[in-house]
Amino acid sequence: MSQTATPQSFPAFPLHSTGLQESGGADTVTAQAERVKCLIVDGDDVHLDALEAPLRAPDREVFRATSADQAMSLSREHDFAFVLLDVQIPTLDGFTLAELMRGAERSSATPIIFLTAASADAPLPVFRGFESAAVDVLFKPVNPDLLRQKAKLFVDFYRQKQDLARALRAREDVLAIVSHDMRTPLSVVHTTASMLLNPKYNLSPQQVREQHERIKRNVELMNRMIGDLMDMAALRVGQLSIDPKPMAINDVLREAVAAHEASARDKGITLSYDPGNDGLPAEADRARLMQLFQNLIGNAVKFCKAGDRITVASRTRGSTAQIEISDTGPGISPDDLPHIFDPYFSASKKHQKTGTGLGLYISKGIVDAHGGQIRCVSEPGLGTTFSLVFPLSAVPMPARAAN
Numbered sequence: 001m002s003q004t005a006t007p008q009s010f011p012a013f014p015l016h017s018t019g020l021q022e023s024g025g026a027d028t029v030t031a032q033a034e035r036v037k038c039l040i041v042d043g044d045d046v047h048l049d050a051l052e053a054p055l056r057a058p059d060r061e062v063f064r065a066t067s068a069d070q071a072m073s074l075s076r077e078h079d080f081a082f083v084l085l086d087v088q089i090p091t092l093d094g095f096t097l098a099e100l101m102r103g104a105e106r107s108s109a110t111p112i113i114f115l116t117a118a119s120a121d122a123p124l125p126v127f128r129g130f131e132s133a134a135v136d137v138l139f140k141p142v143n144p145d146l147l148r149q150k151a152k153l154f155v156d157f158y159r160q161k162q163d164l165a166r167a168l169r170a171r172e173d174v175l176a177i178v179s180h181d182m183r184t185p186l187s188v189v190h191t192t193a194s195m196l197l198n199p200k201y202n203l204s205p206q207q208v209r210e211q212h213e214r215i216k217r218n219v220e221l222m223n224r225m226i227g228d229l230m231d232m233a234a235l236r237v238g239q240l241s242i243d244p245k246p247m248a249i250n251d252v253l254r255e256a257v258a259a260h261e262a263s264a265r266d267k268g269i270t271l272s273y274d275p276g277n278d279g280l281p282a283e284a285d286r287a288r289l290m291q292l293f294q295n296l297i298g299n300a301v302k303f304c305k306a307g308d309r310i311t312v313a314s315r316t317r318g319s320t321a322q323i324e325i326s327d328t329g330p331g332i333s334p335d336d337l338p339h340i341f342d343p344y345f346s347a348s349k350k351h352q353k354t355g356t357g358l359g360l361y362i363s364k365g366i367v368d369a370h371g372g373q374i375r376c377v378s379e380p381g382l383g384t385t386f387s388l389v390f391p392l393s394a395v396p397m398p399a400r401a402a403n
Contacts, residue, residue, distance in 0.1 A: 036155050037078050039063045041071045041097070042086040042115070051084060051115075054144040055151050068092035072100060075107040081158035082151070083107075084138075086115040111135045111154055115142065163238070182225060185218035192218075228358040232343060235365040242285040242369045246393060249280035249289065249321050250314060256293035257312050260301050268306030271297075278316040281393040284370055292366045295359045296325045296386050304329040308383075321392050326385040332378040340376060 036059060040051050048064050055062050063078065065071040067090050075083070083101065087094035094114060101107040113136045136150065192211050195201055203211065234240045257273040264271035300310045310327045332340065343361040367374040371391050378384040 035059055035061045036081045036158055037061045037063060038151065039065065039071065039074055039080045039083045041065045041083065041089060043067070043089045051142065051147070054148040060155065068097045071097060075101055075104060075110070079106065080110050082111045082113060082154040084113050084115060113138060113150065115140060182222055185221045188218045189215050228362060231362045231365065232358050235362065240365050240369050242288050244283045244285050247282060247284055247286050249282050249284065249390065250275050252286055252289045253293055253312060253314055253323065256290060256297055259294060260297050264301050264310065267301065267304070269301060269304050270309045272311055274311065274313040276313070276315050278314070280314060280316065280321040282321060282390055283393050284390065288366045292363050295363050299359065300325060300327040300329065316392065319392050321390045323388040324385055326383065328383040331380040331382055331384055333380055337376065337378055
């Protein structure tokens with residue numbers, strides 16, 4: 001039976017704005033940090049317990065199997081940094097199982113460490129493990145310190161491969177967006193500039209101003225695309241930059257709400273902020289938090305219609321700041337909800353895509369970089385709620401002078 005870690009619990013917050021509940025059918029997706037997985041295969045639970053102990057780590061998830069069938073099933077479902085495989089397991093010996101794993105697409109390149117009770121003095125050329133694509137051998141009884149060092153080596157190697165793959169994907173993503181998505185605003189700028197310079201159009205001063213605004217909007221769009229691409233590339237390799245300083249999260253939320261009041265009012269949407277009576281002192285990057293809140297509130301304004309409500313609320317809960325951005329808009333379908341933090345995913349194909357489709361992916365990265373959590377609860381026809389949790393600073397912010 002596989003053994004996985006229990007996710008950290010998410011602090012409760014009253015979902016008052018949309019009518020959604022913590023239970024009762026509402027769909028939920030929570031952004032969590034990726035952990036490296038490894039697999040132990042041994043027919044004896046006592047041996048599994050002894051082997052698992054030195055492998056445990058906060059950034060690691062250990063899976064267990066007591067038979068070849070369980071091991072193959074798990075290897076088809078998960079990507080493992082390495083497999084620790086006893087040569088003596090029920091129903092099928094470890095050598096044959098290793099060959100089966102090597103023949104499966106998902107586990108074809110997974111490193112396999114054999115465990116054997118054979119003497120360490122036996123000549124290695126006759127050891128069948130190397131013929132079965134094993135990359136290392138440990139002799140029983142296993143030294144826990146040696147196993148811990150071996151595991152770290154393979155985990156580090158796995159992370160390096162993942163980083164390289166992400167870097168390659170980031171390069172491909174940049175090329176794809178530059179060659180496709182940026183063509184439209186660039187074409188608009190080129191066409192409009194040509195029109196302004198061509199006397200045959202005989203544009204009035206008002207028409208010149210309109211065309212100038214058109215160019216400005218598309219240049220701003222390209223700037224946002226470039227910024228998103230740079231953030232995406234940084235997130236792919238785990239290097240999103242933040243500059244944390246003492247600040248009050250309330251101030252950033254209030255400013256972000258104010259920035260969208262006009263656009264919400266123009267669409268007939270009610271936008272409000274309920275700061276409560278709590279101060280929210282934090283060590284955070286103000287610009288990044290503004291980017292995060294602007295994106296979440298902007299998305300709500302974009303997808304809501306006349307008569308809808310958007311409510312932003314913030315409270316302290318223990319040593320954390322808890323924030324909700326709720327709307328009564330169209331909601332997100334159950335099929336789309338698990339993917340909303342994926343790069344380039346558009347949760348609603350009914351709406352025209354503007355930008356890179358990286359907004360929520362970058363938002364998650366900003367939250368992660370601050371040691372926080374982000375969760376989305378949504379139901380079609382009832383609305384959407386984004387809940388965020390950030391650690392508070394131990395030192396309260398100084399009181400602000402009255403205006």
